[in-house]
Amino acid sequence: MTRILLLGGTTEASRLAQLLAEARLDAVFSYAGRTAAPVAQPLPMRVGGFGGAEGLGRWLEAERISHVIDATHPFAAQISRNAHAACAAGGLPLLALQRPAWVAGPGDDWQKVPDVAGAVAVLPLRPMRVFLAIGKQNLEAFAGLPHDWLLRLVDPPEALPLPGAQVVIARGPFTVQGDRDLMAAHGITHLVAKNSGGTGAEAKLAAARALGVRVVMIDRPPLPPRREVAKPQEAMDWLHQTGPALRGV
Ligand code: 3Y8
């Protein structure tokens, strides 16, 4: 009997949820619970952590899950490691639905760095006007730097480690014109972005190109080797190929 856990929180996960619902497959959509009001899905949803890889393994067993599709964000490394470990331990098929990384094109002015600390290290010493479009979880690394900050967050923050930062509350997907207007209005000189890939966050890159803004591009964290596809339909094809899995074999 096929029963799918879809680890979501990305545009591709939402598209796949539509396909699973249309195919009337038995699936559960899982959010971490990071945002106050995540977008509703056309599948039964669960919100919140599982309690590490072990907790996830117990949940998979209790819910009699036959397939796991990890459609989480490329920077959501912990849940991806947990899914890899839990599926290996339980003998469950795992597929990652992951969009390809962005690559710099003609006219792009990118400085690639391996991680958030690398982004902190390459920003100029003299004050600049920096659009930190990396969300909320990694802001403390930039505290103490002399720059004027523009932040974009999904929910209004309780407290921020960057006093005086300008904050835009917005949930993507974003538009090139919108991001261009935003960056021009704030006189942005540098954009810091995660190499998320996908379409929901790439508008700012085109805007930066048009405005001649330097992009500090943070590379993705390393993940364990797993089967990966880039398109929701390919995930549906995988489900049909793998069929109803027998648990634990
Ligand atoms: C909770 C679910 C959909 C999915 C939409 C995509 C597109 C819009 C672009 C910028 C970059 C950023 C951030 C971003 C984008 C999509 C996608 C994507 C980047 C929601 C969502 C959840 C989250 C969590 C949130 C993080 C934050 C990251 C904002 C929902 C809207 C910066 C990543 O306040 C917080 O704690 C926010 C945390 C993880 C990164 C961070 O470290 O702060 N996403 N984003 C998911 C859950 O609970 O499981 O609320 O509806 C999903 C989306 N965010 O279905 O349309 O597919 O990438 N999300 C980044 O890419 O750099 C914004 O501003 O330009």
Ligand code: NAP
């Ligand atoms: P993370 O660092 O990889 O995960 C931290 C912990 O959050 C996990 O160990 C797990 O808790 C829980 N978790 C994460 N994703 C979950 C999910 N889909 N369902 C249930 N529990 C989940 O993840 P993150 O970077 O905080 O991202 C959280 C969510 O936001 C994910 O759904 C991701 O797709 C989405 N998102 C993240 C980014 C980003 O930049 N990181 C961007 C866009 C969307 P337990 O250990 O207790 O199980």
